Amino acid sequence: MTIPSGAAMQQLSAQSKFWWVMAGVLALLLLASAVGAWLHQRSLARSGKREVVDNLNARIRSWWVMAALLCTCFVLGRGATLIFFALASLFALREFVTLTPTRRGDHLPLCLCFYVAIPLQYWLIDIDWYGMFAICLPVYGFLVLPAVSALTGDVENFLERTTKIQWGLILTVYCISYAPAMLLLHIPGYEGQSLLLMLYLLLVVQISDVLQYVFGKLFGKRKLAPLVSPSKTVEGLVGGGLSATAIGACLWWITPFSFWGSAGMSALIVLSGFFGGLALSAVKRSLGAKDWGNMIEGHGGMLDRLDSVSFAAPIFFHVVHFAFM
Amino acid sequence: MITSRLLVGLVRALVGAHARWIGSLPSARQRIYFANHSSHLDALALWSALPPQLRDTTRPVAARDYWGQGGVRSFIADHGFRAVYIERDREHREGDPLQPLMDALDEGDSLILFPEGTRSQEALPLPFKSGLFHLARRYPEVELVAVYLDTLHRSMPKGSVLPVPLICTVRFGRGLHLQPGEGKESFLERARAAVVELA
Numbered sequence: 001m002t003i004p005s006g007a008a009m010q011q012l013s014a015q016s017k018f019w020w021v022m023a024g025v026l027a028l029l030l031l032a033s034a035v036g037a038w039l040h041q042r043s044l045a046r047s048g049k050r051e052v053v054d055n056l057n058a059r060i061r062s063w064w065v066m067a068a069l070l071c072t073c074f075v076l077g078r079g080a081t082l083i084f085f086a087l088a089s090l091f092a093l094r095e096f097v098t099l100t101p102t103r104r105g106d107h108l109p110l111c112l113c114f115y116v117a118i119p120l121q122y123w124l125i126d127i128d129w130y131g132m133f134a135i136c137l138p139v140y141g142f143l144v145l146p147a148v149s150a151l152t153g154d155v156e157n158f159l160e161r162t163t164k165i166q167w168g169l170i171l172t173v174y175c176i177s178y179a180p181a182m183l184l185l186h187i188p189g190y191e192g193q194s195l196l197l198m199l200y201l202l203l204v205v206q207i208s209d210v211l212q213y214v215f216g217k218l219f220g221k222r223k224l225a226p227l228v229s230p231s232k233t234v235e236g237l238v239g240g241g242l243s244a245t246a247i248g249a250c251l252w253w254i255t256p257f258s259f260w261g262s263a264g265m266s267a268l269i270v271l272s273g274f275f276g277g278l279a280l281s282a283v284k285r286s287l288g289a290k291d292w293g294n295m296i297e298g299h300g301g302m303l304d305r306l307d308s309v310s311f312a313a314p315i316f317f318h319v320v321h322f323a324f325m
Numbered sequence: 326m327i328t329s330r331l332l333v334g335l336v337r338a339l340v341g342a343h344a345r346w347i348g349s350l351p352s353a354r355q356r357i358y359f360a361n362h363s364s365h366l367d368a369l370a371l372w373s374a375l376p377p378q379l380r381d382t383t384r385p386v387a388a389r390d391y392w393g394q395g396g397v398r399s400f401i402a403d404h405g406f407r408a409v410y411i412e413r414d415r416e417h418r419e420g421d422p423l424q425p426l427m428d429a430l431d432e433g434d435s436l437i438l439f440p441e442g443t444r445s446q447e448a449l450p451l452p453f454k455s456g457l458f459h460l461a462r463r464y465p466e467v468e469l470v471a472v473y474l475d476t477l478h479r480s481m482p483k484g485s486v487l488p489v490p491l492i493c494t495v496r497f498g499r500g501l502h503l504q505p506g507e508g509k510e511s512f513l514e515r516a517r518a519a520v521v522e523l524a
Binding site: 090095097293 | 479
């Protein structure tokens with residue numbers, strides 16, 4: 001295996017690496033839009049797959065918007081990135097709580113989740129306090145929320161209610177905050193470039209989602225978990241997962257990893273992202289919904305787009321932390 | 326105008342207020358939208374969910390004791406959604422309490438009405454008060470449209486100051502009219518059932 005001509009690329013500045021990746025993303029989006037337009041023309045001529053094509057084109061349009069937003073974050077820097085993810089957490093938590101039956105006694109704990117926990121968690125990243133970032137919600141949040149809830153005196157289904165709020169908070173705030181928390185990683189020889197690790201994570205997760213969808217639609221036969229997520233197939237997972245891993249490996253020059261290290265990390269991200277999508281589908285179904293919301297055209301809600309990130313981000317973070325710090 | 330725009334933007338950002346037209350479609354004909362009442366955000370959310378051109382001619386009925394006491398609330402009620410004030414306090418009433426509503430209907434405006442008369446903490450509405458019946462009898466040409474607001478009793482339950490930003494869906498149900506010879510009780514029960522079936 002000859003390593004791609006990237007040894008020089010790895011020496012580039014964070015800025016140039018970022019723009020090279022964005023050029024690649026732009027090319028991918030242009031390609032996707034062209035294919036989408038072609039399929040649209042074809043579906044006009046023949047009836048049948050019309051809905052799938054319309055949904056595909058809606059998804060592609062939303063991808064343009066999401067890529068533009070992410071690009072803007074990078075240009076504006078760490079503050080903007082943290083605010084962007086804080087809002088993503090807010091919208092995701094909002095979708096989660098909307099589908100969860102809560103009672104009068106949950107009002108105060110919920111206000112704390114929305115108005116205190118979210119700003120606090122992202123502020124801890126901003127002031128670079130790793131220790132507190134890692135334990136604040138899982139330890140202090142875990143204890144404070146039921147205490148506050150108990151004060152309101154509403155004991156009906158207390159355990160179920162507390163559990164659900166707890167779970168939603170950890171998933172949508174704590175886990176998602178791990179994506180911009182790459183800022184907390186100060187890897188020797190990779191100083192000032194840690195936002196690129198976040199870009200790497202998001203790219204691999206999302207490309208894996210997209211390719212699993214594409215492979216599933218093209219070759220999918222054997223359903224993986226028909227009751228939980230009818231659109232997931234073995235062919236989709238294997239084809240999409242392997243190609244996403246390959247693409248991730250080829251992005252090694254934006255990371256502190258070697259080519260094969262990057263392949264391993266990408267495989268880890270793909271797998272944990274897959275399980276995130278699966279587990280959250282199960283949660284969604286047990287709450288009786290098909291989509292988390294309708295915020296992102298064609299995709300569903302914010303959580304439909306971030307479900308795999310919420311599982312992949314903490315695992316990726318801690319593996320990198322363990323390997324390099 | 327700017328106040329209204331800002332207000333709608335804020336309400337949308339905070340509680341979503343997405344409209345789902347299930348039993349009827351948006352229409353410029355004169356209507357009374359009647360809905361379950363569980364929070365102070367109800368009138369704002371329902372009004373924000375309407376298409377912009379209908380908002381200009383649709384006025385929420387608001388309790389004078391809450392919205393009409395000056396300050397920010399009155400500013401929102403007067404300049405934001407052009408509230409029609411209703412006097413809930415019997416001691417302050419002069420003449421027919423429904424008179425301001427009838428004035429607005431005579432001018433051709435549509436109304437948003439909460440026939441429970443007070444906020445309930447439950448997902449399902451309390452029994453309706455008779456105002457809706459009197460208006461239905463007096464204005465047979467006005468269409469009555471049932472509406473259900475789904476998460477606001479959780480967003481801002483009675484006694485809370487801060488709203489939890491949940492996504493509220495505003496479901497518009499079928500239109501109804503007073504049947505010939507229909508009594509007050511059966512009409513109000515039928516109207517309430519039209520809201521309940523959207524829940």
